[in-house]
Amino acid sequence: MKTDLATLPPIDPARLHERRERVFLLFAVLFVGSMAMLNIIGITRFVQIGPLSVAVGVLPYPLTFLCSDFICEFYGRRRATQVVWAGLLVNLFVLGTLWLGHVLPPVGAESQPPWQVLPLATSVYLPDGDAVEGRVELYDFIYACTKGAVLASMFAYLAAQFCDVFLFHFWKKITKGRHLWLRNNGSTMVSQFVDSVIVISVTFGAAFFRGETTLHTMLVLLGGSYAFKICAAALDTIPFYVGTFYLSRYLRIDPTREHHPNLEETRLSRGSLHVGRQIPGSAPSPPDQLP
Numbered sequence: 001m002k003t004d005l006a007t008l009p010p011i012d013p014a015r016l017h018e019r020r021e022r023v024f025l026l027f028a029v030l031f032v033g034s035m036a037m038l039n040i041i042g043i044t045r046f047v048q049i050g051p052l053s054v055a056v057g058v059l060p061y062p063l064t065f066l067c068s069d070f071i072c073e074f075y076g077r078r079r080a081t082q083v084v085w086a087g088l089l090v091n092l093f094v095l096g097t098l099w100l101g102h103v104l105p106p107v108g109a110e111s112q113p114p115w116q117v118l119p120l121a122t123s124v125y126l127p128d129g130d131a132v133e134g135r136v137e138l139y140d141f142i143y144a145c146t147k148g149a150v151l152a153s154m155f156a157y158l159a160a161q162f163c164d165v166f167l168f169h170f171w172k173k174i175t176k177g178r179h180l181w182l183r184n185n186g187s188t189m190v191s192q193f194v195d196s197v198i199v200i201s202v203t204f205g206a207a208f209f210r211g212e213t214t215l216h217t218m219l220v221l222l223g224g225s226y227a228f229k230i231c232a233a234a235l236d237t238i239p240f241y242v243g244t245f246y247l248s249r250y251l252r253i254d255p256t257r258e259h260h261p262n263l264e265e266t267r268l269s270r271g272s273l274h275v276g277r278q279i280p281g282s283a284p285s286p287p288d289q290l291p
Helices: 013-041 062-103 136-176 182-209 216-237 239-250 262-272
Strands: 046-051 052-055 117-120 135-137
Touching: 013 062, 013 239, 052 216, 062 136, 062 182, 062 216, 062 239, 117 136, 117 239, 135 136, 136 182, 136 262, 182 216, 182 239
Parallel strands: none
Antiparallel strands: 046 052, 117 135
């Protein structure tokens, strides 16, 4: 699918810039929101999807790679990197909030809601290897299931997302903007493998060395997690093609060329792109040819 942007009707530069920033904000919010859900619900539950055993926190995670690919495609490597760093700040905020809720003292028993403390019929082993018995606070239980996943996801997140951004632009440069499927899947499949290996290793590594879990169990979790992400990556190829086709028209950005949003903002603020001046629907010019 190829769009001739030059055939589109003219549009005011200020309005076009606002449209582009609004779409960027939407992708950034979806990216950060998916990261937050991963860290909050984490490994609190494993679900069966066909033959795959998948942690519920993984379910929204493939969306982060689709969003980052759209940002890379239309806004460039610099903007994509900025979003990755913003996601790291959200990771730190979630971890800090979880820790604060854990260290603060609970209210008295007479003021507690009935679900705050749960009775246990048998001893339960937490992901960190500690055993609890008798009674356990619901929050402490959730915190034990998420803190390790959050720490693991922070390491995996940085490695996988920067890997994804680098490989996406690598393939885009090699193919000169052609073959969307290659940079979409080629970057995601490698970065998802990096993510899965780090998350499973950090989350369950301590339990493995204590002899509380087996290598087979870890490989099953790794295989299930990665297989789910690969399937999701393959399935998002069609939405990526369709989204790229329509967004290239809506944003007036040629995906085969590098867009420079920061330069565009500078030109608007200096009046080089005059509000009210109509420009054709062609792709943004290179830095030395912007109107």
